[in-house]
Amino acid sequence: MDIPASRWYKVIEKRRSRRRYDERLPKDNHLKRIKSVCENFRPFESARSVFVQEPPDNVFKGIIGAYGTIKGAKAFIAFVGNSRHPAVEEQVGYMGEGIVLDAEATSLNTCWVGGTFKRELVDSLVDLQKNERVYAITPIGYAQKRLNFEERIMTGFGLMHRRKSLSETTRGMKKSQWPKWMKLSLEAARIAPSAVNRQPWMFLLDENSITVAVNDKKLRRESTMSKRLCCGIAMLHIDVAARNVGVTGKWEFLKPPGVARFSVNH
Ligand SMILES: Cc1cc2nc3c(=O)[nH]c(=O)nc-3n(C[C@H](O)[C@H](O)[C@H](O)COP(=O)(O)O)c2cc1C
Secondary structure (H helix, E strand, C coil): CCHHHCCCCCCCCHCCCEEEEECCEEEEEEHHHHHHHHHHHHCCCCEEEECCCCHHHHHHHCCCECCCCCCCCCCCCEEEEEECCCEEEHHHHHHHHHHHHHHHHHEEEEECEECECCCCHHHHHCCCCCEEEEEEEEEEECCCCCCHHHHHHHHHHHHCCCCCCCHHHEEECCCCHCCHHHHHHHHHCCCCCCHHHHCCEEEEEEEEEEEEEEEECCCCCCCCHHHHHHHHHHHHHHHHHHHHHHCCCCEECCCCCEEEEEECCC
């Protein structure tokens, strides 16, 4: 499946993680669309998505750290990867975010969940092949219209949605030198979702490329959730924003702390 750049780009800014869903079942055409995207958006060999049409309330663990639990969704998607592949986390992040953006464009809501799910239960609902692992899941459904008090607590009354400025996360070129595609790609990457909103990425720039790397310095503690997966999410945003203005590129995967380099096609 080719990336529907304008469809996904349009919802990058609007998307929010949602944790309270209402009673409506997804409409047939919405279900059909999201199932088809799960089947067909397979940009990399190591990652695939599995749509599970069961209400997942009991799949989510209770309150852990900053997170409350997620309630009322009607289905979930498991983001699965081959744990032996060296770029598995970034590839799962990139693929999963494509599906998250397509869901948003289909009027369905989502929330990446990296650690706070019952792994054995999810594994039993997903037909895992040898060496495969579920890296994250997302609930699928229609979110309640407004954030209720509980959900506002879970988002830290907006804190969990604040983002670092690009001057903190970019190196190599001055803002005034950025070509248009780069500016749009970086702005899209800046607002990508990440586990506990830690935005664990750095963008190293030269005229024809953006290199995504893991930013380790400011982390106070190692989290069990992978920073590379979040970098994969930012990569998808870079790609979509560039394509939306007619610029395509190639991804080259790098060794840690590098993640991947997007070089524009000439
Ligand atoms: C890899 C990953 C794992 C996440 N895990 C959880 C989780 O376990 N529980 C949860 O409620 N939110 C989880 N989130 C959602 C983040 O908290 C959220 O994306 C971030 O605070 C930014 O907010 P926004 O998505 O509304 O822009 C996760 C996000 C990512 C990308």
